[in-house]
Amino acid sequence: xxxxxxxxxxxxxxxxxxxxxxxxxxxxxxxxxxxxxxxxxxxxxxxxxxxxxxxxxxxxxxxxxxxxxxxxxxxxxxxxxxxxxxxxxxxxxxxxxxxxxxxxxxxxxxxxxxxxxxxxxxxxxxxxxxxxxxxxxxxxxxxxxxxxxxxxxxxxxxxxxxxxxxxxxxxxxxxxxxxxxxxxxxxxxxxxxxxxxxxxxxxxxxxxxxxxxxxxxxxxxxxxxxxxxxxxxxxxxxxxxxxxxxxxxxxxxxxxxxxxxxxxxxxxxxxxxxxxxxxxxxxxxxxxxxxxxxxxxxxxxxxxxxxxxxxxxxxxxxxxxxxxxxxxxxxxxxxxxxxxxxxxxxxxxxxxxxxxxxxxxxxxxxxxxxxxxxxxxxxxxxxxxxxxxxxxxxxxxxxxxxxxxxxxxxxxxxxxxxxxxxxxxxxxxxxxxxxxxxxxxxxxxxxxxxxxxxxxx
Amino acid sequence: xxxxxxxxxxxxxxxxxxxxxxxxxxxxxxxxxxxxxxxxxxxxxxxxxxxxxxxxxxxxxxxxxxxxxxxxxxxxxxxxxxxxxxxxxxxxxxxxxxxxxxxxxxxxxxxxxxxxxxxxxxxxxxxxxxxxxxxxxxxxxxxxxxxxxxxxxxxxxxxxxxxxxxxxxxxxxxxxxxxxxxxxxxxxxxxxxxxxxxxxxx
Numbered sequence: 285x286x287x288x289x290x291x292x293x294x295x296x297x298x299x300x301x302x303x304x305x306x307x308x309x310x311x312x313x314x315x316x317x318x319x320x321x322x323x324x325x326x327x328x329x330x331x332x333x334x335x336x337x338x339x340x341x342x343x344x345x346x347x348x349x350x351x352x353x354x355x356x357x358x359x360x361x362x363x364x365x366x367x368x369x370x371x372x373x374x375x376x377x378x379x380x381x382x383x384x385x386x387x388x389x390x391x392x393x394x395x396x397x398x399x400x401x402x403x404x405x406x407x408x409x410x411x412x413x414x415x416x417x418x419x420x421x422x423x424x425x426x427x428x429x430x431x432x433x434x435x436x437x438x439x440x441x442x443x444x445x446x447x448x449x450x451x452x453x454x455x456x457x458x459x460x461x462x463x464x465x466x467x468x469x470x471x472x473x474x475x476x477x478x479x480x481x482x483x484x485x486x487x488x489x490x491x492x493x494x495x496x497x498x499x500x501x502x503x504x505x506x507x508x509x510x511x512x513x514x515x516x517x518x519x520x521x522x523x524x525x526x527x528x529x530x531x532x533x534x535x536x537x538x539x540x541x542x543x544x545x546x547x548x549x550x551x552x553x554x555x556x557x558x559x560x561x562x563x564x565x566x567x568x569x570x571x572x573x574x575x576x577x578x579x580x581x582x583x584x585x586x587x588x589x590x591x592x593x594x595x596x597x598x599x600x601x602x603x604x605x606x607x608x609x610x611x612x613x614x615x616x617x618x619x620x621x622x623x624x625x626x627x628x629x630x631x632x633x634x635x636x637x638x639x640x641x642x643x644x645x646x647x648x649x650x651x652x653x654x655x656x657x658x659x660x661x662x663x664x665x666x667x668x669x670x671x672x673x674x675x676x677x678x679x680x681x682x683x684x685x686x687x688x689x690x691x692x693x694x695x696x697x698x699x700x701x702x703x704x705x706x707x708x709x710x711x712x713x714x715x716x717x718x719x720x721x722x723x724x725x726x727x728x729x730x731x732x733x734x735x736x737x738x739x740x741x
Numbered sequence: 742x743x744x745x746x747x748x749x750x751x752x753x754x755x756x757x758x759x760x761x762x763x764x765x766x767x768x769x770x771x772x773x774x775x776x777x778x779x780x781x782x783x784x785x786x787x788x789x790x791x792x793x794x795x796x797x798x799x800x801x802x803x804x805x806x807x808x809x810x811x812x813x814x815x816x817x818x819x820x821x822x823x824x825x826x827x828x829x830x831x832x833x834x835x836x837x838x839x840x841x842x843x844x845x846x847x848x849x850x851x852x853x854x855x856x857x858x859x860x861x862x863x864x865x866x867x868x869x870x871x872x873x874x875x876x877x878x879x880x881x882x883x884x885x886x887x888x889x890x891x892x893x894x895x896x897x898x899x900x901x902x903x904x905x906x907x908x909x910x911x912x913x914x915x916x917x918x919x920x921x922x923x924x925x926x927x928x929x930x931x932x933x934x935x936x937x938x939x940x941x942x943x
Contacts, residue, residue: 430829689771
């Protein structure tokens with residue numbers, strides 16, 4: 285029988301059926317961070333249990349760790365330091381892999397897991413983090429869970445999972461000039477709504493997806509959770525294998541050869557059927573920007589706020605129906621997060637910033653996605669371009685993607701951000717967030733107002 | 742953390758009739774002050790429940806501060822309730838506050854799964870039914886074994902729920918304990934898998 289890529293991974297990992305659509309599913313990789321990891325590790329320990337295979341459990345400090353230069357355990361978030369010290373102590377006691385604050389491999393979970401070859405094609409990976417779907421870009425079944433499920437998987441090596449439905453989203457044609465993977469996912473969500481994914485696993489395919497490099501594929505899969513999908517997945521290909529080859533935890537030598545042979549089967553059969561199919565012409569995708577407090581409240585950068593716009597959203601965002609966004613003054617610009625903080629993201633932003641200055645009075649911050657991304661960017665001089673333009677250049681972490689009581693943008697300020705969520709108060713009290721690609725953020729920082737980066741090129 | 746078993750409940754249903762209520766509205770990140778699972782009820786809906794700039798002074802305009810909804814165990818909401826961050830603290834906060842069920846047309850998948858593990862029932866009903874319940878000004882009864890919701894005027898609707906989630910909620914079961922009963926199956930699976938996919942094992 286013809287199978288989808290999802291079916292192949294699910295069937296491989298289904299240890300035994302449970303009631304209804306549920307099965308006991310083997311979990312190959314567990315990734316924790318300090319925000320929700322300590323609670324899972326402490327709870328496990330309090331129940332008198334240990335991780336069944338600590339070598340396959342990983343933990344990093346990314347969520348509330350400070351990103352200002354010279355950082356240590358101290359955080360700007362009140363009581364934040366305890367999350368770091370308790371996670372460190374619990375991770376050490378449990379004997380799992382830990383990437384600590386000053387570790388050379390520290391970075392955002394969904395940036396470092398691929399960088400280190402932890403996520404592998406055909407594997408199952410869970411993390412108590414909603415953006416775990418990012419890692420589906422490698423042909424893994426990777427999804428976000430609660431802390432209790434992370435504890436469950438550590439204790440047993442498996443989870444009780446309801447088999448999700450499947451959806452295929454095919455991007456035909458070639459992506460339009462100036463548009464990126466961020467614009468593809470925003471266009472999909474804007475058209476089909478923030479609940480359009482309805483708990484399904486979404487396979488992204490089509491020539492415009494195949495054409496994306498691995499970093500862009502991660503950006504595409506990252507916001508599947510903003511589409512209310514369980515996860516996203518992309519069939520692995522030579523780009524995937526090329527990216528993973530030689531990475532720290534990736535198989536080596538004969539094991540690598542055996543793995544590659546097995547990974548070649550990881551694609552949906554030609555006549556496999558999905559519960560839902562969507563096709564989008566990538567040529568119609570323009571640079572996108574959100575105008576409202578939900579990811580589906582997004583429009584093409586040169587468009588206007590729709591006439592049907594929700595009144596409460598308009599009030600919060602201080603906008604009116606029919607208003608154009610280009611030219612709207614901003615207070616701050618942020619480049620970072622698990623969506624858009626990788627080397628290629630920073631390169632595209634730097635291309636816009638090179639030889640230009642951030643507008644007077646605009647706060648501009650760049651937070652590389654990992655310590656390795658930061659080193660690589662510095663090796664090619666990107667940090668100087670950012671600094672000369674007037675951007676702060678930070679240590680890696682989730683940083684100001686979200687407000688946890690510590691550092692934030694000024695109350696009520698308007699921010700253009702390469703992140704994934706424009707929820708109310710997400711980046712600070714009454715902060716009005718517009719999410720967009722790194723190049724749109726860079727162009728807007730230069731103009732001090734929302735800008736179409738194609739006009740600066 | 743096991744949830745309190747749920748079979749049936751009758752309560753006022755507080756209307757929070759907005760789409761896409763995210764987990765940061767349910768429990769703002771700044772209210773997650775420790776690595777524990779308790780002490781979260783005070784921070785539930787903190788951004789809506791308290792007067793801006795006050796030290797937790799109740800905002801009388803917020804529905805759960807309305808005396809007629811005091812002690813309400815049911816929330817009514819719109820599409821995609823619980824979207825956003827995977828933080829299970831959202832469910833722990835709701836449960837600690839006393840919310841036992843949420844009725845909405847759809848739920849975000851991670852949140853819904855966290856609810857069935859944490860003793861909060863997610864009931865899916867169409868938006869027009871939710872409007873009718875909100876307009877009824879009466880107690881709502883939920884019967885989980887029967888998978889039904891009813892009003893005192895005799896209106897009654899059935900809902901679907903995953904069998905595993907239903908069993909967890911009714912039994913107040915610890916899902917880890919349940920899986921532990923399959924420890925031999927899991928061990929055998931891994932023994933075979935180590936030969937077939939040795940690159941997975943580090």
